[in-house]
Amino acid sequence: MNHPDWNDFDLATIAVRAGQRRTDEGEHSEALFCTSSFVFKSAAEAAARFQNQLPGNVYSRFTNPTVHMFEDRLAALEGGECCVATSSGMAAIMATCVALLDAGDHIVAATGMFGSTTQLFKKYLTRMGNPVDFARIDDIDDWRSKITPQTRMLFLETPTNPLTQLADISALAELAYSHNALLVVDNCFCTPVLQRPLELGAHLVIHSATKFIDGQGRCVGGAVVGDKKTVGEDIFAYLRTAGPTMSPFNAWVFLKGLETLEIRMKRHCESAANIAMRLQLEPAVKRVYFPGLAEHPQHELCKRQQSDFGAVVSFEVEGGKEAAWRVIDSTELLSITANLGDVKSTITHPASTTHGRISAEERSAAGITDSLLRVAVGLESPDDIFADIKRGLGE
Ligand SMILES: *Cc1c(COP(=O)(O)O)cnc(C)c1O
Numbered sequence: 001m002n003h004p005d006w007n008d009f010d011l012a013t014i015a016v017r018a019g020q021r022r023t024d025e026g027e028h029s030e031a032l033f034c035t036s037s038f039v040f041k042s043a044a045e046a047a048a049r050f051q052n053q054l055p056g057n058v059y060s061r062f063t064n065p066t067v068h069m070f071e072d073r074l075a076a077l078e079g080g081e082c083c084v085a086t087s088s089g090m091a092a093i094m095a096t097c098v099a100l101l102d103a104g105d106h107i108v109a110a111t112g113m114f115g116s117t118t119q120l121f122k123k124y125l126t127r128m129g130n131p132v133d134f135a136r137i138d139d140i141d142d143w144r145s146k147i148t149p150q151t152r153m154l155f156l157e158t159p160t161n162p163l164t165q166l167a168d169i170s171a172l173a174e175l176a177y178s179h180n181a182l183l184v185v186d187n188c189f190c191t192p193v194l195q196r197p198l199e200l201g202a203h204l205v206i207h208s209a210t211k212f213i214d215g216q217g218r219c220v221g222g223a224v225v226g227d228k229k230t231v232g233e234d235i236f237a238y239l240r241t242a243g244p245t246m247s248p249f250n251a252w253v254f255l256k257g258l259e260t261l262e263i264r265m266k267r268h269c270e271s272a273a274n275i276a277m278r279l280q281l282e283p284a285v286k287r288v289y290f291p292g293l294a295e296h297p298q299h300e301l302c303k304r305q306q307s308d309f310g311a312v313v314s315f316e317v318e319g320g321k322e323a324a325w326r327v328i329d330s331t332e333l334l335s336i337t338a339n340l341g342d343v344k345s346t347i348t349h350p351a352s353t354t355h356g357r358i359s360a361e362e363r364s365a366a367g368i369t370d371s372l373l374r375v376a377v378g379l380e381s382p383d384d385i386f387a388d389i390k391r392g393l394g395e
Contacts, residue, residue: 006076011193012262019072019255021065032252033065060248062240070251071223073258074213077192078205080225082232084239085251089188089208090116091244092222093155094124096184096204099238100230101152103129108146108181110137110156110167112366115354117157117186137167138298140175147179157186158195159302161340162314162350162374163367164289166298169305173201182230188212188341193265194306204230209250211341212311214257215264219250264343264379268311271382275375276313278386284323284394286371289314312340314350314374317393321370324349328373330392333384340376345385348374 006014020030038057040046048054057063067085075083086092101107109121111134121132131150135143137160154176158167169185176183185197186206191213197205207213209221223246224235239245246254269292276290291302292309302309317323327347328336334347338354348354355368363369377385 007079011077014076015073015261016259018076019069019074021069030069030252030255031066033060033248035064035248036060061243061245064245064248064251066248066255067246067251070246070255070258073255074192074207074223075225077258077261078187078225079192079196079198080205080231081228083223083225084231084236085209085246085254086222086224086239087244087246088220089186089206089210089222090120092206092208092224093117093120093186095235095238095242095244096206096224097125097130097153098128098242099235100182101125101130104150105130105152106148106150107132107153107155108135108143108151109133109154110135110158110160112137112160112163112165113155113157114161114186114188115357117155121155138165140168140171143172143175147175147181151179151181153182153184155184155186157188158305159189159291159310159312161189161312162289162348162354162372164291164296164310164312164314166291166301166305168301169195169197169200169202173203176203177201189310189312190306191261191265193262194269194308194310198225200305203227209246209254209257212265212268213254213261213341215261215341215343216257217339217342217344219253221246221250221254265308265311267379268377269308271379271385272311272313272377273309274382275377275386275389279313279315279389282390282393284318286316286318311377312374313377314372316369316371317373319371321349321351324371324373327389327392331388332391333380333388334375342376343379345378345380345388346376347389348376350374 006018037059071083133146135146156167173183182203184204185202188208204226207223273292279285280288290313334345337346338348350368351370
């Protein structure tokens, strides 16, 4: 079968079809190659494969056919030339930094990122000789002011979690280009269904496949998408040497996840918008954070940059921590956990969990108040999700 040019197809089609390579068995679904190594027909073939003179598999830390199918499918979805899969989202970020930065190269990263990402930059990359400064995600002048002659990378995720602030990807891409730096976007919250950062000028896209790509909370994995040289040569070379590669079983689960990504994201977004609107009408709710609401300060940017508004709804209740905890403790359906991107809706109190280890001053500077709750909206009926939240609201 010829491989079509996926640019000619809609996203839902790419998500189901791109990347599949069938074996001679004629399997309809993607095959799972659970094997650590591969055998050769002769000594000469072994030698040629090891020396990269012949294409083909050698060892699953380097390449694996199931992982390869996942990589090709995700690359097509993001509109990138090349993708490499990693053992986790964090491994994707680490591999990107270690493969591309020299000691002394400076990073400007967004405030309000995933906690482990911030920690990775602050604690480990700084120690390895890559100083990092943080810029307010929605303030291009702040980004500009943090850039030094040593800056090689701008790093962000958008929208932020839990407050749903957006970065203007096109504006930041221009800024990065003009300073000869790379713009790296963690696209975990939007997935290519809602946002395609490479089309907006980003150099690289990072994924935690653990979230919406799996979509059912089963496996941990990650990926980097971008151009052939940066991803297919530089980051791939690091991965095959250092080893944080994706397991074939996880790649197979993620392939199945991608097949339903478009339809799931639509439903996640529809339900989130429904719940945000209803929360706004509740007298016990002080403020709702959701980019789909006209009052959201970046509502217009969100409409330009994303095809839908996402699945995270945060809100402040009247009455502080006690009132917020009462909402959580009154739920019968929602899972009390900080995970997201799952069919199961989750509820969390950021100030005492995900943001519990930073100081009270840092928290209030970041806008994480004691009365804030975050719901990652899953695929249960929105009526049931809302009723579960409402039970603990007010008296
Ligand atoms: C979860 C997450 C990560 C880390 O991914 P893992 O697969 O857990 O390593 C990175 N970025 C964002 C935005 C995330 O939500």
